[in-house]
Amino acid sequence: GEDVEQSLFLSVREGDSSVINCTYTDSSSTYLYWYKQEPGAGLQLLTYIFSNMDMKQDQRLTVLLNKKDKHLSLRIADTQTGDSAIYFCAEILSYNTDKLIFGTGTRLQVFP
């Protein structure tokens, strides 16, 4: 199937690191994305990784890709209350590059 799976909730203390996990479906996916959705808003691209990379770092964000296990993770260092949102991973299928498939989303709650 084309189900991209994520855990639904994550709660962390301000200043700690957050790790959001995603299991995707297509081991040959070329592009994998992380999007952020704030309450009442659309989705905004946070970061992305190409399938030929294992890791990508962008300021407080670190993306890790394990192609063997089809596992993608997003680590947010020094998590702030402004990071509270829903985070979606998404993949472009290699056998149908027209389709952009999203995960179920993980709601991150940051408490003081």
Added chain:
Amino acid sequence: NAGVTQTPKFRVLKTGQSMTLLCAQDMNHEYMYWYRQDPGMGLRLIHYSVGEGTTAKGEVPDGYNVSRLKKQNFLLGLESAAPSQTSVYFCASRNSGTEAFFGQGTRLTVV
């Protein structure tokens, strides 16, 4: 540069009524998508288009129709609305090899 614009932002329909949601993008993108977002189910693809005059079914197409008569516009139609179609609808656009840009969403309630 407006990006992706969805109209309307909110709508309440009675069961059996019809309506059309409009998505407009000014980025000359080839691909356009309609998703619905429901609690705990993430974003599910309804229909998509890979270019002017083309449409294709996504994961949950039943009860919806789409048209892409102009490259910049992608319309989502509900011919006979049902309470199960109560959701938040998002439109997105992209070109091949690039990320998708999203509209702000349309909150639809069917009573």
